[in-house]
Amino acid sequence: MRYSLLADAYQKIEATTKRLEMTDHLVDLLKKTPPEIIDKVVYLTQGKLYPDFTGIEIGVAEKLAMRAVAKATGRSEKAIHEELGKTGDLGGTTQKFLKSKLQVQLSHELLTVEMVFDTLDKMAKSTGAGSMEQKISYLAGLLANASPKEAKYIVRTVTGALRLGIADMTVLDALAIAYGGGKEAREPLERAYNISSDLGRVAKTVVEKGLESVKKFQVSIGEPVRPMLAERLGSPEEILEKLGGKCVAEFKYDGERIQAHKKGNKVILFSRRLENITEQYPDAAELFRKYTKAKDAIIEAEVVAINSDTGEMKPFQELMHRRRKYGIQKAIEDYPVSLFIFDALYADEKDLTLKPYPIRHKALERIIQPSEHVRVAENLIVKNLEELERFFEKAVENGCEGLICKSINPDSVYQAGARGWLWIKYKRDYKSEMTDTIDLVVVGAFHGRGKRGGTYGALLLAAYNPEEDTFETVTKCGTGFTDKDLAKLPKMMKKHETLHKSSRVNSTLEADVWFEPKVVIEVIGAEITLSPIHTCAMDAIRKGSGLAIRFPRFTGNFRLDKAAEDATNTKEIARMYKGQLKKVIEQ
């Protein structure tokens, strides 16, 4: 197939802003395309050679492309640079210079789509020393044989500037009309695309094997499934109503969504945007390998950074230290992660995407071997507002952003690539950021693990309620302690240890060790949240809820000057909560 056919189609598509016209031009092009290269044409129209998840990009810098243009036209790089300065469009500049090229050729060859694709493929795969010169030579070769119009689009393709505005959905529409017998074919084509993320393969299948084969598309290990997304509603009443009065609520962890594909011992991880991120998370890949009992599986999870000393979750920003190319081994040690699994799309050699959520979740529970760092995302079936609100508070207090409420009705399939009402986000509208430190009383402690064996992992801290003369728990704090602090803590607290919880301490949590309320330490946190667990200012803000400090950190100050009764009191914390409440701005 002549490349000029492609260039002609590009020109027509570029000239219109109407999607329908664009689709018509694309239909014409696809009908002219021989079946064996339909996939290549589909990728090329999107400025690609392969589906995104392969990670193979042409990626030629503008400077490099300019050198190739100079070579092919016999013009100086300076002249090209000057012209480019006027328009900013290297494609147009190339076209212009090719019309008046100074270098004659010994012979001329008409470009075919196959030649262009193969040459771009070689360019994409050329690496190492000398690869720059090689890429220039390949590109110059194409340009030397190209017509000015062809050259324009080739240069735009290699520099990533082929912006025809053809959306995935436009390609699917065009395929439906050209080869599916009409617009109705769009739905099965779209589903095939959503579960394979590979428009080229969908195109090739419908052209060579027909629509029936497209309808039989199944998820396939190694090809990322386009993620199902959630709608958002502000009030829990609306959410419950929308989901038919009951749903499963899941913690919405403050981490990164990952789709893991496991085939035997091989695990590939894809990001939400379908990039292969296995190399950034070798530890997560290992966890999937070790704790997925199924030989082959596709599962979705949230990767969350954790404090390895306390097991507490860390905010999302901490996890972003893991998105790097170098120093990965050190990042693994500095920012360890846990996995919270929430869906299974393939297991037991079966595509589960068309099964309702409860069945997928059962499969998930069957194939996951829970362990310290691999758990099923915390979830609860809720049937009323009260349960939903309580669970929401628990999620927030545990460092989550909120909840994802999921339909458990028979139609609750996995809607790949779609944002629908089967999943609904419930996030906080307001949050109360902490700006000042507070002084809290140590009332209990939890044994440390790992590096902190023999000392405390976290302290249970309380605020003073002067009216009742009690100490009400407000947070568990394991961050901010130096090794020296940790070494001396058990000795320091030993004399205050009690066999049972002091009658003045009001706690629903069971600590490993209880103390007489004596020692006061200074703490700062990220924010104050409502809590179903902590007893501080119980009922003051909302009936049945207390207040908690999220992401607490010890500042290093033992307030030896303060008596327990001088600690920050519960009313002050309630006031801080109300005073600092701010609307959450969606990012």
Place this chain on the structure above:
Amino acid sequence: MFKLRIADAKLLRDMITVISTLVDEATFNINPEGIKLRAMDPSRVAMIDFSWPKTIFDEYLCDAPMKMCINVSEMLKLLRRAAKEESVELALDEKTARLTIAIKGRYDRTFNMPTLEATEEEVPTPKVTFNVRAKTTTHGLHQAIEDVQLVSDHVRVEIDNEKMTLRATGDLMGAIVELKKGSETLLELEAKESSKATFSLSYLSDIIKNASATSDIATLEFSTDMPIKIDFQQPKEGKLTFYLAPRIEVE
């Protein structure tokens, strides 16, 4: 089967260097009489026509005609490991499609590299007639090219009955090199009619620089605004000829 030995590795290395001027992947035609290669650079501006008869090699064995495509820049890396007066042996394993390169002398080392899928394209000889012909020393020609390259990236070559002139005009500077008939550099000169043509120096200088290692005498032939043919004299019946398309003169 195909196998050869050459006592001086430098000969082979210089020839592969010449070929690498134009192509990364070279398809050699190998037959019982010797080795041939015709190839064009990807931009189709220049062409190389090369052949070495088996008599150039110290040992040569080929029982049937075949094609062998190799990545010449990779091969060069290996050949550069050979020192002066070391010998080199090439052997193709047709089963594994790998080429073995053994360098022997100060010590023995054997490399192997993959061969690639050979191109089927036959490169035709450009059909051009020549009005002028000049025989020069390769060294003198190389010097002249280095002179004009200082000021521009292309050069106009003019030949009449008296002399060969190279003219270059850059943005700021200009250069003129005159080689008179019968001089130390210009050994012979024939002109049916005065001719001139312009060529890209990036091609011309690489070709002449690399070829000068393999040849002492060069013969240039062209006509006004037509491709130039440069033949570099080779030992025995060897042949090394380049064709280079002209640039369009703008004035």
